[in-house]
Amino acid sequence: MDSVTHGSIAVLIGFIFIQFYDVQLWLLLPVLFVFGVLVDYDHVFYYKKNDPSIKLWNIPQLIKVYFRTIDERDDFIYHTWLHEPFGVLVVCGFSYLIFGVTNFHPELSILASSCYVAHYLVDLLSGKMKPLAPFTDKVTIDLKILPANAFTITGIALITFLTALLIFFFI
Secondary structure: OOHHHHHHHHHHHHHHHHHHOOOOHHHHHHHHHHHHOHHHHHHHHHHHHHOOOOOOOOHHHHHHHHHHOOOOOOOOOOOOHHHOHHHHHHHHHHHHHHHHHOOOOOHHHHHHHHHHHHHHHHHHHHOEEOOOOOOOOOOOEEOOOOOOOOHHHHHHHHHHHHHHHHHHHHO
16 A cells, blocks of 8 residues: 555544544654554565665655556565564554553554554555465465555545544534
């Protein structure tokens, strides 16, 4: 799934989150970005494997490569083991350690875990998954319910967000 969709869904989750918890915006936005969108930075390992001349810190070059490879879904290019169920447990546990155990806004562990689980579910619905990774790569599932670059779902998420924003300001 594309980063715009992941970002839209993270913003929707953030909007729901602020209805229940009082968290400053300067804390909310980095959590939404890191656990909702930035976790896709692991795609660069695929890019680097296919083109060793790619520099991992050259963001414009990585964006060009991303758009060149957006329709390649057969080689699990969008997933390392962190995008599989075991990785979801690891990342959610990591977010609990960061926010819960340290007692630094423990409610942010709920937000971080929610964003990452939503990220995983959208990826699950849009492509191939290896549910037993990193332990074995032999089992795969391919739901293909959503297209890999689902600008349709982004539009739906954006409309939902704008509607929720209007309701928030006028009610």
